[in-house]
Amino acid sequence: MSDKSKIALVTGGSRGLGKNMALSIAKKGLDVILTYNSKKEEAEEVVNQIEKLGQKAFALQLNVANSSTFDAFYSEIKTALKDKFQAEKFDFLVNNAGIGIHVPFAETTEEQFDTLVNIQLKGTFFMAQKALPLLADGGGIVNISTGLARFSLPGYSAYATMKGGVETLTKYQAKELGSRGIRVNVVAPGAIETDFGGGVVRDNNDLNAHIASTTALGRVGLPDDIGGVVAFLCTEDARWVNAQRIEVSGGTLL
Numbered sequence: 001m002s003d004k005s006k007i008a009l010v011t012g013g014s015r016g017l018g019k020n021m022a023l024s025i026a027k028k029g030l031d032v033i034l035t036y037n038s039k040k041e042e043a044e045e046v047v048n049q050i051e052k053l054g055q056k057a058f059a060l061q062l063n064v065a066n067s068s069t070f071d072a073f074y075s076e077i078k079t080a081l082k083d084k085f086q087a088e089k090f091d092f093l094v095n096n097a098g099i100g101i102h103v104p105f106a107e108t109t110e111e112q113f114d115t116l117v118n119i120q121l122k123g124t125f126f127m128a129q130k131a132l133p134l135l136a137d138g139g140g141i142v143n144i145s146t147g148l149a150r151f152s153l154p155g156y157s158a159y160a161t162m163k164g165g166v167e168t169l170t171k172y173q174a175k176e177l178g179s180r181g182i183r184v185n186v187v188a189p190g191a192i193e194t195d196f197g198g199g200v201v202r203d204n205n206d207l208n209a210h211i212a213s214t215t216a217l218g219r220v221g222l223p224d225d226i227g228g229v230v231a232f233l234c235t236e237d238a239r240w241v242n243a244q245r246i247e248v249s250g251g252t253l254l
Contacts (some may be wrong), residue, residue, distance in 0.1 A: 004138075005031045005055060007090040009077070011064055011127065012036070012097030014043035017144075017223050019146050021094055024227030026050040026057070030233050031085055034079065035062035035097065043145050048118040064097045064123035065115065070130040077134060091139035093131050094232040095124045095166075098144065100197025105157040113158050120162035125169060127156040138181040142233050143170050145188040145245065151253040163188075165193070165246055174243035183242040185233050190249025216251030 008025045012018040013034025023046070036043035036059060043059035049058035058080050062073050070100045081087045084237050098120050101112050113251050128141050135141075145167050148160040166186065173184040191211045192201040200221055201208060213217050232238055 002128045004087070005029060006092070006234075007031045007033065007081070007085055007087060008092040008094060009033045009090050009131070010035070010096055011062065012048055012093040014039045014059070017106070017189065017192060017226050018094075018096040019046050020223040020232045021096060022046055022057075022227075023053070024231035024235055025092075025094075026053045026055040026106060028054070028231045028233075030092070030234060031056040033058045033060065033080065033090065035060050037061070037063050037097070038204035041042060044072075056085055057085050062097070064127060065118045066166055067118070067122055067126045070126055072092070074130050074134060076160070078082060085159050089136040089139075091136045092141075092142065093128060093135060093235070094142045094144070094164055095127055096230075097123070100156075100200075101159055102197050102200055104155055105184045108158050116158050120159070121165045121169075124166050128173060132177075135182065140183040140238075141170075141173060141177075143167075143173075143184070143186045144230075144231050145186045146190050147168075147249040147252055149188060150162040150247065153219070170245070171243050178242070183233075183238070185229055185238075185243065186239060186245045187226070187233070188245055189246040190215065190221050190252045191224050192223060192226065194223060195231070211230060211252065214253050215249065216254055219250065221248070 008030050010022045013022040022032050026032050047057040047059050078208035143166050145163040148156045149163045170184050172187040191201045208220050
């Protein structure tokens with residue numbers, strides 16, 4: 001193996017789970033490109049933290065809801081790879097960027113549904129498709145799903161429907177990209193204490209206690225519980241893990 005670091009691209013890497021994933025990946029000795037939607041200062045702070053770990057890092061603005069910008073985005077990536085990393089390709093794509101909409105099925109609007117389609121499903125699909133010319137053979141894709149694709153909690157019908165699509169997509173990507181040695185897996189976090197979805201899991205004590213009571217390990221998840229699993233999938237140790245759904249929920253609703 002050469003002493004050149006491999007490179008991971010993490011979408012939504014400025015905060016929450018994505019930030020934890022980016023830092024965990026850097027701790028494994030990879031360089032990181034991370035995207036942010038609006039939080040440029042937060043993204044630059046994550047870049048600083050990664051550089052303190054001894055790895056290279058770079059942040060780029062991206063709105064995954066708007067797939068028409070992906071070609072221009074990957075043009076920027078190509079330039080950044082050359083200028084910042086002295087590389088032509090990157091090795092791992094982590095499709096993390098997303099939002100949560102918590103609303104009952106009966107009250108979900110078409111606008112909310114379409115927003116989730118564009119960000120969670122269409123964004124994930126075309127981020128990977130448009131990455132293919134720049135994604136190195138023998139690399140990998142990690143898609144992010146949710147425990148809610150396996151068990152049901154009221155209020156997440158549209159969100160979980162998109163993630164169910166992502167889980168099916170993951171198998172197809174693994175099948176069709178296998179000839180290039182590209183592994184594709186999906187990580188499905190359980191409920192996590194972040195500002196995701198308005199911070200509902202973190203800030204609603206009743207919901208937090210309810211989820212903890214249904215989880216074998218007796219608590220709600222934290223960002224630190226997730227990043228290391230994603231980072232593992234971006235290493236040689238995971239070279240034979242392919243087309244798998246890895247739920248990281250502490251054993252919720254078993």
